[in-house]
Amino acid sequence: MTMRFPIYLDNHSTTRVDPRVVDSMYPYFSQHYGNAASKHHQFGWTAEGAVENARKQIARLIGADTKEIVFTSGATESINLALKGVSQGYASQGNHIITAQTEHKAVLDTCSRLEAQGFQVTYLPVDECGMVSPDDVRSVITDKTILVTIMLANNEIGTIAPIAEIAAMCRRREIVFHSDATQAVGRIPVDLSAMSVDLLSFSAHKMYGPKGVGALYVRKAKSQLKVVSQIDGGGHEKGLRSGTLNVPAIVGFGKAAEIANSEMSEESKRVSTLRDKLVSGITSGLDETRVNGHPTQRLLNNANITFAHIKADRLIMDMKEIAVSTGSACTSASPEPSHVLRAIGLSDADVHSSIRFGLGRFTTEEEIDYTIRRVVETAKTVRQKRQHHQFA
Numbered sequence: 001m002t003m004r005f006p007i008y009l010d011n012h013s014t015t016r017v018d019p020r021v022v023d024s025m026y027p028y029f030s031q032h033y034g035n036a037a038s039k040h041h042q043f044g045w046t047a048e049g050a051v052e053n054a055r056k057q058i059a060r061l062i063g064a065d066t067k068e069i070v071f072t073s074g075a076t077e078s079i080n081l082a083l084k085g086v087s088q089g090y091a092s093q094g095n096h097i098i099t100a101q102t103e104h105k106a107v108l109d110t111c112s113r114l115e116a117q118g119f120q121v122t123y124l125p126v127d128e129c130g131m132v133s134p135d136d137v138r139s140v141i142t143d144k145t146i147l148v149t150i151m152l153a154n155n156e157i158g159t160i161a162p163i164a165e166i167a168a169m170c171r172r173r174e175i176v177f178h179s180d181a182t183q184a185v186g187r188i189p190v191d192l193s194a195m196s197v198d199l200l201s202f203s204a205h206k207m208y209g210p211k212g213v214g215a216l217y218v219r220k221a222k223s224q225l226k227v228v229s230q231i232d233g234g235g236h237e238k239g240l241r242s243g244t245l246n247v248p249a250i251v252g253f254g255k256a257a258e259i260a261n262s263e264m265s266e267e268s269k270r271v272s273t274l275r276d277k278l279v280s281g282i283t284s285g286l287d288e289t290r291v292n293g294h295p296t297q298r299l300l301n302n303a304n305i306t307f308a309h310i311k312a313d314r315l316i317m318d319m320k321e322i323a324v325s326t327g328s329a330c331t332s333a334s335p336e337p338s339h340v341l342r343a344i345g346l347s348d349a350d351v352h353s354s355i356r357f358g359l360g361r362f363t364t365e366e367e368i369d370y371t372i373r374r375v376v377e378t379a380k381t382v383r384q385k386r387q388h389h390q391f392a
Protein backbone atom coordinates (compact mmCIF):
# COMPACT_ATOMS: atom_id res chain seq x y z
CA MET A 1 0.00 0.00 0.00
CA THR A 2 1.38 3.41 -0.88
CA MET A 3 1.33 6.05 1.80
CA ARG A 4 -0.77 9.11 1.23
CA PHE A 5 0.38 12.57 2.27
CA PRO A 6 -0.10 14.55 4.39
CA ILE A 7 -0.11 12.13 7.29
CA TYR A 8 -2.87 12.99 9.75
CA LEU A 9 -1.67 12.97 13.36
CA ASP A 10 -4.03 15.58 14.78
CA ASN A 11 -6.84 13.35 16.02
CA HIS A 12 -7.39 15.45 19.15
CA SER A 13 -8.57 18.33 16.96
CA THR A 14 -10.95 16.21 14.95
CA THR A 15 -11.13 12.81 13.31
CA ARG A 16 -11.84 11.54 9.84
CA VAL A 17 -15.45 10.44 9.53
CA ASP A 18 -15.45 6.65 9.33
CA PRO A 19 -16.69 5.57 5.86
CA ARG A 20 -19.28 3.33 7.56
CA VAL A 21 -20.59 6.42 9.34
CA VAL A 22 -20.83 8.35 6.07
CA ASP A 23 -22.79 5.46 4.50
CA SER A 24 -25.22 5.38 7.41
CA MET A 25 -25.99 9.09 6.97
CA TYR A 26 -26.78 9.20 3.22
CA PRO A 27 -30.40 7.98 3.31
CA TYR A 28 -31.31 10.69 5.81
CA PHE A 29 -30.56 13.57 3.44
CA SER A 30 -32.80 12.98 0.45
CA GLN A 31 -34.81 9.85 1.20
CA HIS A 32 -35.78 9.92 4.89
CA TYR A 33 -35.68 13.68 5.21
CA GLY A 34 -38.54 14.12 7.65
CA ASN A 35 -38.50 16.27 10.75
CA ALA A 36 -38.13 14.03 13.80
CA ALA A 37 -40.72 16.22 15.56
CA SER A 38 -43.44 15.68 12.90
CA LYS A 39 -45.92 13.39 14.57
CA HIS A 40 -48.49 12.98 11.80
CA HIS A 41 -46.82 11.11 8.98
CA GLN A 42 -44.33 8.45 7.94
CA PHE A 43 -41.53 10.93 7.17
CA GLY A 44 -41.58 12.17 10.74
CA TRP A 45 -41.89 8.69 12.25
CA THR A 46 -38.95 7.38 10.23
CA ALA A 47 -36.77 10.30 11.28
CA GLU A 48 -37.82 9.94 14.90
CA GLY A 49 -37.12 6.22 14.81
CA ALA A 50 -33.63 6.87 13.46
CA VAL A 51 -32.94 9.47 16.15
CA GLU A 52 -34.13 7.14 18.90
CA ASN A 53 -32.00 4.32 17.55
CA ALA A 54 -28.96 6.61 17.62
CA ARG A 55 -29.82 7.67 21.15
CA LYS A 56 -29.77 3.98 22.13
CA GLN A 57 -26.39 3.38 20.46
CA ILE A 58 -24.89 6.40 22.20
CA ALA A 59 -26.41 5.58 25.60
CA ARG A 60 -25.04 2.05 25.37
CA LEU A 61 -21.52 3.33 24.69
CA ILE A 62 -21.44 5.26 27.98
CA GLY A 63 -23.59 3.03 30.20
CA ALA A 64 -26.49 5.49 30.28
CA ASP A 65 -30.24 5.31 29.78
CA THR A 66 -31.61 6.61 26.46
CA LYS A 67 -33.65 9.21 28.38
CA GLU A 68 -30.40 10.68 29.67
CA ILE A 69 -29.04 11.73 26.26
CA VAL A 70 -29.70 15.30 25.02
CA PHE A 71 -28.51 16.09 21.50
CA THR A 72 -26.64 19.36 20.93
CA SER A 73 -24.43 20.87 18.23
CA GLY A 74 -21.23 19.61 19.90
CA ALA A 75 -19.27 19.53 23.11
CA THR A 76 -18.92 23.31 23.32
CA GLU A 77 -22.69 23.69 23.38
CA SER A 78 -23.11 20.78 25.81
CA ILE A 79 -20.60 22.38 28.18
CA ASN A 80 -22.34 25.77 27.94
CA LEU A 81 -25.69 24.15 28.64
CA ALA A 82 -24.32 22.18 31.58
CA LEU A 83 -22.37 24.97 33.27
CA LYS A 84 -24.73 27.87 32.61
CA GLY A 85 -27.82 25.72 33.06
CA VAL A 86 -26.71 24.37 36.45
CA SER A 87 -25.44 27.74 37.67
CA GLN A 88 -28.80 29.32 36.90
CA GLY A 89 -30.73 26.35 38.27
CA TYR A 90 -28.89 26.36 41.60
CA ALA A 91 -28.23 30.11 41.97
CA SER A 92 -30.51 30.28 45.02
CA GLN A 93 -28.32 27.68 46.77
CA GLY A 94 -24.89 29.13 46.12
CA ASN A 95 -22.57 30.77 43.63
CA HIS A 96 -19.33 28.80 43.83
CA ILE A 97 -17.95 26.65 41.00
CA ILE A 98 -14.82 24.47 41.04
CA THR A 99 -12.80 23.56 37.96
CA ALA A 100 -9.16 23.06 36.94
CA GLN A 101 -6.60 25.23 35.17
CA THR A 102 -6.07 22.64 32.42
CA GLU A 103 -9.65 22.51 31.17
CA HIS A 104 -10.58 23.13 27.54
CA LYS A 105 -11.45 26.72 26.60
CA ALA A 106 -15.08 25.69 26.27
CA VAL A 107 -15.10 25.24 30.05
CA LEU A 108 -12.71 28.06 30.96
CA ASP A 109 -14.42 30.71 28.82
CA THR A 110 -17.86 29.65 30.05
CA CYS A 111 -16.59 29.92 33.63
CA SER A 112 -15.26 33.41 33.03
CA ARG A 113 -18.64 34.41 31.58
CA LEU A 114 -20.25 33.11 34.77
CA GLU A 115 -17.72 35.05 36.87
CA ALA A 116 -18.80 38.22 35.07
CA GLN A 117 -22.34 37.37 36.14
CA GLY A 118 -21.37 37.12 39.81
CA PHE A 119 -20.38 33.48 40.24
CA GLN A 120 -17.10 32.66 41.99
CA VAL A 121 -14.85 30.17 40.25
CA THR A 122 -11.90 28.28 41.76
CA TYR A 123 -9.38 27.12 39.14
CA LEU A 124 -7.47 24.27 40.76
CA PRO A 125 -3.81 23.75 39.90
CA VAL A 126 -2.61 20.33 38.70
CA ASP A 127 0.58 18.40 39.38
CA GLU A 128 3.47 18.10 36.90
CA CYS A 129 1.65 15.25 35.13
CA GLY A 130 -1.50 17.31 34.70
CA MET A 131 -3.38 15.43 37.42
CA VAL A 132 -6.09 17.06 39.53
CA SER A 133 -6.12 15.80 43.10
CA PRO A 134 -9.47 14.80 44.65
CA ASP A 135 -8.11 16.10 47.97
CA ASP A 136 -7.60 19.51 46.41
CA VAL A 137 -11.19 19.49 45.20
CA ARG A 138 -12.38 18.50 48.67
CA SER A 139 -10.36 21.24 50.33
CA VAL A 140 -11.89 24.07 48.32
CA ILE A 141 -15.54 22.98 48.61
CA THR A 142 -17.60 25.49 50.58
CA ASP A 143 -21.25 25.78 51.63
CA LYS A 144 -21.72 27.86 48.51
CA THR A 145 -20.34 25.29 46.05
CA ILE A 146 -23.01 24.28 43.54
CA LEU A 147 -20.96 22.75 40.72
CA VAL A 148 -17.68 20.92 40.13
CA THR A 149 -16.48 20.44 36.54
CA ILE A 150 -13.37 18.38 35.81
CA MET A 151 -12.48 17.01 32.39
CA LEU A 152 -12.07 13.26 31.98
CA ALA A 153 -9.14 13.34 29.53
CA ASN A 154 -7.03 16.31 28.58
CA ASN A 155 -6.91 17.31 24.92
CA GLU A 156 -3.27 18.41 24.92
CA ILE A 157 -1.39 16.00 27.16
CA GLY A 158 -3.95 13.19 27.44
CA THR A 159 -3.96 12.99 31.24
CA ILE A 160 -6.95 11.04 32.57
CA ALA A 161 -8.45 12.45 35.76
CA PRO A 162 -9.83 10.37 38.66
CA ILE A 163 -13.37 11.57 38.01
CA ALA A 164 -15.11 8.57 39.63
CA GLU A 165 -13.59 9.55 42.97
CA ILE A 166 -14.33 13.25 42.54
CA ALA A 167 -17.89 12.50 41.40
CA ALA A 168 -18.52 10.26 44.44
CA MET A 169 -17.31 13.00 46.75
CA CYS A 170 -19.57 15.54 45.07
CA ARG A 171 -22.54 13.18 45.36
CA ARG A 172 -21.98 12.85 49.13
CA ARG A 173 -21.96 16.64 49.43
CA GLU A 174 -24.94 17.03 47.08
CA ILE A 175 -22.92 19.10 44.63
CA VAL A 176 -23.57 18.71 40.91
CA PHE A 177 -20.65 17.14 39.03
CA HIS A 178 -20.03 17.68 35.30
CA SER A 179 -17.22 16.27 33.16
CA ASP A 180 -15.99 17.27 29.73
CA ALA A 181 -15.36 13.80 28.31
CA THR A 182 -14.90 14.86 24.68
CA GLN A 183 -11.48 13.23 24.29
CA ALA A 184 -12.48 10.10 26.18
CA VAL A 185 -15.85 8.91 24.86
CA GLY A 186 -15.30 6.43 22.04
CA ARG A 187 -11.60 6.07 22.84
CA ILE A 188 -11.52 4.67 26.36
CA PRO A 189 -14.27 2.91 28.33
CA VAL A 190 -16.67 5.35 30.01
CA ASP A 191 -19.33 3.66 32.16
CA LEU A 192 -21.74 6.08 33.79
CA SER A 193 -23.67 3.26 35.46
CA ALA A 194 -20.60 2.84 37.68
CA MET A 195 -19.97 6.53 38.44
CA SER A 196 -21.93 9.31 40.19
CA VAL A 197 -21.46 11.73 37.32
CA ASP A 198 -24.45 14.07 36.88
CA LEU A 199 -23.61 15.64 33.53
CA LEU A 200 -21.17 14.63 30.79
CA SER A 201 -20.33 16.42 27.55
CA PHE A 202 -19.00 14.83 24.38
CA SER A 203 -18.90 15.24 20.62
CA ALA A 204 -19.28 13.07 17.50
CA HIS A 205 -16.38 14.54 15.53
CA LYS A 206 -13.79 13.38 18.06
CA MET A 207 -14.91 9.77 17.60
CA TYR A 208 -15.05 9.37 13.80
CA GLY A 209 -18.52 10.89 13.51
CA PRO A 210 -19.61 14.11 11.78
CA LYS A 211 -18.92 17.65 13.00
CA GLY A 212 -21.68 19.80 14.45
CA VAL A 213 -23.36 17.21 16.64
CA GLY A 214 -22.74 16.26 20.23
CA ALA A 215 -24.54 15.24 23.36
CA LEU A 216 -25.03 16.14 26.97
CA TYR A 217 -25.69 13.26 29.34
CA VAL A 218 -28.10 14.46 32.03
CA ARG A 219 -28.55 12.05 34.91
CA LYS A 220 -32.09 10.90 35.41
CA ALA A 221 -32.84 10.70 39.11
CA LYS A 222 -35.56 11.02 41.69
CA SER A 223 -34.43 14.50 42.59
CA GLN A 224 -34.40 15.96 39.10
CA LEU A 225 -31.29 17.93 38.22
CA LYS A 226 -32.08 21.61 37.76
CA VAL A 227 -30.61 22.51 34.39
CA VAL A 228 -31.96 25.69 32.82
CA SER A 229 -32.17 25.52 29.01
CA GLN A 230 -30.05 27.97 27.05
CA ILE A 231 -31.84 27.63 23.70
CA ASP A 232 -35.63 27.92 23.81
CA GLY A 233 -38.34 27.39 21.21
CA GLY A 234 -40.35 24.27 20.46
CA GLY A 235 -39.34 22.27 23.49
CA HIS A 236 -37.25 19.65 21.70
CA GLU A 237 -35.03 17.33 23.75
CA LYS A 238 -37.39 17.55 26.73
CA GLY A 239 -37.20 21.32 26.66
CA LEU A 240 -33.46 21.34 27.33
CA ARG A 241 -32.40 22.16 23.79
CA SER A 242 -34.94 23.39 21.28
CA GLY A 243 -34.40 23.32 17.56
CA THR A 244 -35.04 20.83 14.75
CA LEU A 245 -32.73 17.86 15.19
CA ASN A 246 -29.94 17.30 12.67
CA VAL A 247 -31.14 13.81 11.80
CA PRO A 248 -28.34 12.69 9.40
CA ALA A 249 -25.65 13.87 11.84
CA ILE A 250 -27.37 12.17 14.76
CA VAL A 251 -27.63 8.92 12.77
CA GLY A 252 -23.90 9.18 12.02
CA PHE A 253 -23.14 9.90 15.67
CA GLY A 254 -25.08 6.76 16.62
CA LYS A 255 -23.23 4.67 14.07
CA ALA A 256 -19.90 6.05 15.33
CA ALA A 257 -20.89 5.06 18.87
CA GLU A 258 -21.84 1.56 17.76
CA ILE A 259 -18.52 1.09 15.98
CA ALA A 260 -16.57 2.44 18.97
CA ASN A 261 -18.45 0.08 21.24
CA SER A 262 -17.61 -3.02 19.24
CA GLU A 263 -14.08 -2.14 18.16
CA MET A 264 -12.67 -0.16 21.08
CA SER A 265 -10.66 -2.86 22.81
CA GLU A 266 -8.92 -4.05 19.68
CA GLU A 267 -8.38 -0.54 18.35
CA SER A 268 -6.92 0.60 21.69
CA LYS A 269 -4.27 -2.09 21.58
CA ARG A 270 -3.30 -1.27 18.02
CA VAL A 271 -3.23 2.51 18.50
CA SER A 272 -1.37 2.44 21.82
CA THR A 273 1.27 0.13 20.32
CA LEU A 274 1.79 2.65 17.51
CA ARG A 275 1.87 5.55 19.97
CA ASP A 276 4.50 3.76 22.08
CA LYS A 277 6.54 3.08 18.97
CA LEU A 278 6.36 6.75 17.98
CA VAL A 279 7.44 7.94 21.42
CA SER A 280 10.33 5.53 21.78
CA GLY A 281 11.45 6.15 18.19
CA ILE A 282 11.58 9.90 18.71
CA THR A 283 13.03 9.93 22.21
CA SER A 284 15.70 7.36 21.41
CA GLY A 285 16.64 9.09 18.15
CA LEU A 286 17.08 12.53 19.69
CA ASP A 287 18.67 13.99 22.82
CA GLU A 288 16.87 16.41 25.07
CA THR A 289 13.29 15.44 24.45
CA ARG A 290 10.71 15.02 27.13
CA VAL A 291 7.25 13.48 27.11
CA ASN A 292 4.61 15.66 28.78
CA GLY A 293 1.66 14.31 30.71
CA HIS A 294 1.16 11.28 32.92
CA PRO A 295 3.29 8.16 32.32
CA THR A 296 0.35 5.73 32.66
CA GLN A 297 -2.93 7.60 33.24
CA ARG A 298 -3.12 8.98 29.72
CA LEU A 299 -5.03 8.65 26.49
CA LEU A 300 -3.65 5.84 24.43
CA ASN A 301 -3.50 7.90 21.24
CA ASN A 302 -1.70 10.92 22.70
CA ALA A 303 1.94 11.93 22.73
CA ASN A 304 3.01 15.43 23.70
CA ILE A 305 6.73 15.95 23.32
CA THR A 306 9.06 18.85 24.13
CA PHE A 307 12.07 19.22 21.81
CA ALA A 308 14.59 21.38 23.69
CA HIS A 309 16.15 24.29 21.73
CA ILE A 310 13.65 23.94 18.88
CA LYS A 311 10.72 26.20 18.10
CA ALA A 312 7.74 23.88 17.61
CA ASP A 313 6.32 26.14 14.89
CA ARG A 314 9.56 25.85 12.96
CA LEU A 315 9.66 22.06 13.25
CA ILE A 316 6.05 21.80 12.12
CA MET A 317 6.64 24.08 9.13
CA ASP A 318 9.70 22.08 8.09
CA MET A 319 7.72 18.85 7.87
CA LYS A 320 4.52 19.96 6.21
CA GLU A 321 3.61 16.46 5.08
CA ILE A 322 2.90 15.58 8.70
CA ALA A 323 -0.19 17.18 10.25
CA VAL A 324 0.49 17.79 13.93
CA SER A 325 -0.05 20.76 16.15
CA THR A 326 1.52 22.66 19.00
CA GLY A 327 -0.07 22.43 22.39
CA SER A 328 -1.99 25.59 21.71
CA ALA A 329 -3.42 24.61 18.33
CA CYS A 330 -6.80 23.73 19.74
CA THR A 331 -7.35 27.38 20.47
CA SER A 332 -5.59 28.67 17.39
CA ALA A 333 -8.29 31.31 17.01
CA SER A 334 -6.27 33.04 19.73
CA PRO A 335 -2.67 31.85 19.43
CA GLU A 336 -1.43 32.25 22.97
CA PRO A 337 0.96 29.78 24.62
CA SER A 338 -0.66 26.61 25.93
CA HIS A 339 -2.25 27.15 29.34
CA VAL A 340 -2.07 23.39 29.89
CA LEU A 341 1.71 23.13 29.45
CA ARG A 342 2.13 26.18 31.66
CA ALA A 343 -0.06 24.62 34.32
CA ILE A 344 2.16 21.53 34.45
CA GLY A 345 5.15 23.77 35.04
CA LEU A 346 6.88 24.03 31.66
CA SER A 347 9.03 27.10 31.07
CA ASP A 348 7.97 29.51 28.34
CA ALA A 349 10.74 28.16 26.12
CA ASP A 350 9.58 24.58 26.62
CA VAL A 351 5.96 25.49 25.99
CA HIS A 352 7.02 26.85 22.60
CA SER A 353 9.08 23.73 21.92
CA SER A 354 6.28 21.22 22.36
CA ILE A 355 4.32 19.26 19.77
CA ARG A 356 1.17 17.22 20.19
CA PHE A 357 0.80 13.99 18.22
CA GLY A 358 -2.72 12.55 18.07
CA LEU A 359 -3.02 9.08 16.58
CA GLY A 360 -6.26 7.49 15.52
CA ARG A 361 -8.20 4.67 13.93
CA PHE A 362 -6.74 5.33 10.49
CA THR A 363 -3.09 5.74 11.53
CA THR A 364 -0.86 3.06 9.98
CA GLU A 365 2.45 1.63 11.11
CA GLU A 366 4.03 2.84 7.87
CA GLU A 367 2.96 6.39 8.73
CA ILE A 368 4.46 6.11 12.20
CA ASP A 369 7.76 4.77 10.82
CA TYR A 370 7.89 7.65 8.36
CA THR A 371 7.02 10.19 11.06
CA ILE A 372 9.76 8.96 13.39
CA ARG A 373 12.36 9.30 10.62
CA ARG A 374 11.16 12.74 9.55
CA VAL A 375 10.87 14.18 13.06
CA VAL A 376 14.32 12.95 14.08
CA GLU A 377 15.95 14.18 10.85
CA THR A 378 14.20 17.54 10.88
CA ALA A 379 14.87 18.21 14.54
CA LYS A 380 18.57 17.43 14.08
CA THR A 381 18.76 19.79 11.11
CA VAL A 382 17.03 22.61 12.98
CA ARG A 383 19.36 22.17 15.94
CA GLN A 384 22.45 22.16 13.70
CA LYS A 385 21.39 25.38 12.00
CA ARG A 386 20.83 26.93 15.37
CA GLN A 387 24.36 26.01 16.48
CA HIS A 388 25.81 27.51 13.29
CA HIS A 389 24.01 30.72 14.15
CA GLN A 390 25.31 30.74 17.68
CA PHE A 391 28.93 30.09 16.85
CA ALA A 392 29.28 31.87 13.53
Ligand SMILES: *Cc1c(COP(=O)(O)O)cnc(C)c1O
Binds near residue numbers: 012075154155182205
Ligand atom coordinates in the same frame (compact mmCIF):
# COMPACT_ATOMS: atom_id res chain seq x y z
C1 LIG B 1 -12.87 19.30 20.96
C2 LIG B 1 -13.11 19.52 22.40
C3 LIG B 1 -14.17 20.34 22.84
C4 LIG B 1 -15.07 21.08 21.89
O1 LIG B 1 -15.87 20.20 21.17
P1 LIG B 1 -16.75 20.71 19.92
O2 LIG B 1 -17.63 19.54 19.63
O3 LIG B 1 -15.77 20.95 18.83
O4 LIG B 1 -17.49 21.89 20.33
C5 LIG B 1 -14.34 20.48 24.20
N1 LIG B 1 -13.56 19.85 25.07
C6 LIG B 1 -12.53 19.05 24.70
C7 LIG B 1 -11.70 18.38 25.71
C8 LIG B 1 -12.29 18.86 23.34
O5 LIG B 1 -11.27 18.09 22.98
